[in-house]
Amino acid sequence: MRISIIGSGYVGTTIAACFADMGHEVVNVDVDAEIVNTINSGRSPIHEPGLDELLENHSGEALTATTDYDAVLDTEVTFLALPTPAREDGSIDTSIIEAAAETLGETLQAKDGDHVVTTKSTVIPTTTSETLAPILEAASGKTLGEDLHVAMNPEFLREGTAVDDFLDPDKIVLGTDSDAARKTLHDVFEPLIAETGAPVVDTGIEEAEMIKYANNGFLAAKVSLINDIGNICKEYGVDAYEVADAIGLDDRISARFLRSGLGWGGSCFPKDTAAIRAAAREQGYEPLMLDAATEINDRQPARLLSLLDRHVDVADERVAVLGLSFKPGTDDIRNSRAIPVIEGLQARGATVVAYDPVAADNMRKQFPEIEYVDSPEAALDSASAALVVTDWPEITALDAEFDAMSTPVVVDGRRAIDRRDGIVYEGLTW
Numbered sequence: 001m002r003i004s005i006i007g008s009g010y011v012g013t014t015i016a017a018c019f020a021d022m023g024h025e026v027v028n029v030d031v032d033a034e035i036v037n038t039i040n041s042g043r044s045p046i047h048e049p050g051l052d053e054l055l056e057n058h059s060g061e062a063l064t065a066t067t068d069y070d071a072v073l074d075t076e077v078t079f080l081a082l083p084t085p086a087r088e089d090g091s092i093d094t095s096i097i098e099a100a101a102e103t104l105g106e107t108l109q110a111k112d113g114d115h116v117v118t119t120k121s122t123v124i125p126t127t128t129s130e131t132l133a134p135i136l137e138a139a140s141g142k143t144l145g146e147d148l149h150v151a152m153n154p155e156f157l158r159e160g161t162a163v164d165d166f167l168d169p170d171k172i173v174l175g176t177d178s179d180a181a182r183k184t185l186h187d188v189f190e191p192l193i194a195e196t197g198a199p200v201v202d203t204g205i206e207e208a209e210m211i212k213y214a215n216n217g218f219l220a221a222k223v224s225l226i227n228d229i230g231n232i233c234k235e236y237g238v239d240a241y242e243v244a245d246a247i248g249l250d251d252r253i254s255a256r257f258l259r260s261g262l263g264w265g266g267s268c269f270p271k272d273t274a275a276i277r278a279a280a281r282e283q284g285y286e287p288l289m290l291d292a293a294t295e296i297n298d299r300q301p302a303r304l305l306s307l308l309d310r311h312v313d314v315a316d317e318r319v320a321v322l323g324l325s326f327k328p329g330t331d332d333i334r335n336s337r338a339i340p341v342i343e344g345l346q347a348r349g350a351t352v353v354a355y356d357p358v359a360a361d362n363m364r365k366q367f368p369e370i371e372y373v374d375s376p377e378a379a380l381d382s383a384s385a386a387l388v389v390t391d392w393p394e395i396t397a398l399d400a401e402f403d404a405m406s407t408p409v410v411v412d413g414r415r416a417i418d419r420r421d422g423i424v425y426e427g428l429t430w
């Protein structure tokens with residue numbers, strides 16, 4: 001099939017490369033010429049395992065990128081993979097996806113025949129049918145349900161494992177009220193369904209929109225619940241990981257997402273829990289559980305810093321921050337727990353020395369004043385304390401390197417480091 005994708009960020013680039021790998025002909029449209037050039041040169045504009053290889057194989061052949069919306073005219077279906085960022089009050093800002101829908105609609109005026117537009121971005125229920133569909137219909141001059149069809153196909157990939165997640169999904173959710181759109185989407189995903197046997201959830205547009213928020217809200221709340229329990233464990237000197245291992249054996253609970261620690265960050269859990277809480281309030285419902293999940297998450301960095309305060313006054317001292325990305329495997333620092341940790345250290349007058357294998361350049365834009373080093377050893381050298389923020393393999397492997405610190409205080413937010421003689425070790429929940 002011929003597929004166009006508007007937006008070539010973490011989602012758009014990954015799905016474009018994966019669709020090309022599935023045998024489709026794909027064009028990525030993005031307003032950023034640098035991103036377009038990078039994709040066309042066969043390289044990935046983001047750090048994502050496996051993506052460079054896919055782009056190297058398919059760029060210039062099954063996959064091309066362009067800044068020109070006219071490229072959609074040769075395709076049967078367009079996916080909108082555009083940012084839906086949070087406003088100040090947590091609600092989603094749909095202005096970017098609305099503007100893209102407008103441009104797409106104007107472009108589709110020149111297309112004879114049917115076109116399917118599918119929302120990939122995470123949007124609050126009714127956004128596709130009540131906001132985007134009318135924009136597309138008015139701008140294109142086409143008629144909804146006749147030669148213009150809309151659908152919603154939420155994306156569940158996780159940064160750091162995005163390619164594997166997309167190519168081996170837990171589920172494929174196809175939300176639409178149009179038989180034509182449903183058939184097109186089944187054709188798009190057929191190679192993946194045949195290869196993996198992934199279950200397909202055929203549903204309505206609003207259900208598809210809500211499934212994404214329900215999924216992320218549930219997982220965010222699960223992590224916050226184990227962090228709540230972990231914080232109680234710490235007060236009693238109980239090892240929260242032994243507790244989690246035991247409760248995870250209960251198949252009603254399951255073992256995944258039970259690693260208590262610094263909490264969640266990234267572009268999805270914080271934004272999506274905030275958006276669905278704001279939307280619920282707008283409907284007159286108080287989402288108490290999701291409110292509490294957010295509050296517990298917001299408190300974990302302060303708890304980490306208070307454990308540091310028990311052992312060392314860091315004013316004018318070098319403090320190593322190990323890991324900057326919101327989780328291993330990505331260079332994404334959006335809502336990373338490293339941000340409040342660095343702010344807390346700065347408020348204490350510490351000299352922050354940061355290490356991350358891939359995310360330092362992104363964090364430098366936010367904190368240009370702190371020192372970034374190329375190795376954990378350089379960060380630990382003469383430091384009075386180390387805070388473990390992201391459990392990258394090169395950080396979990398550290399051991400003798402802590403001996404180069406001036407006072408070996410290690411406060412671990414991710415259960416990355418083994419407790420041993422010779423270091424003063426504090427685990428956040430163990």
Ligand code: NAD
Pocket residue numbers: 006007008009010011012029030031032035081082083084096099100120121122123155156157158159267268
């Ligand atoms: P992103 O910020 O990484 O990428 C968005 C891209 O859109 C950028 O390259 C930008 O240049 C481009 N863009 C902006 N305006 C444009 C326009 N008018 N026309 C064409 N291109 C334009 O965003 P992302 O992380 O890929 O997220 C996209 C959506 O997918 C969001 O709704 C997000 O919530 C959702 N989502 C993200 C993830 C994730 O892990 N990042 C997972 C699932 C769902």
